Amino acid sequence: MACCGKLRKLATETARWMSAGKPYRSDRTISAIFTHICVPCEHYKSKTETTGSCKVCGCGLKKEGKTLNKIAWATAHCPEKKW
Numbered sequence: 001m002a003c004c005g006k007l008r009k010l011a012t013e014t015a016r017w018m019s020a021g022k023p024y025r026s027d028r029t030i031s032a033i034f035t036h037i038c039v040p041c042e043h044y045k046s047k048t049e050t051t052g053s054c055k056v057c058g059c060g061l062k063k064e065g066k067t068l069n070k071i072a073w074a075t076a077h078c079p080e081k082k083w
Contacts, residue, residue: 006058016075023074027064030071033083034063056080
């Protein structure tokens, strides 16, 4: 995805998340999505044992934490509709 397209998508996702009251998924849910859905996915690109990114949307994915982690935002979804 081109840089401008990623920025546009991020702006849209951020607006949706903020208008919903900035909801987060639980730490347990974040970890489960990362471990059981993202890591085995053919579109997952690993950076470390607990961090990576999606090759489809380019978003950062982490096993824990809410900063720079698409999984953490309760309004965000997988572009492949896996979560």
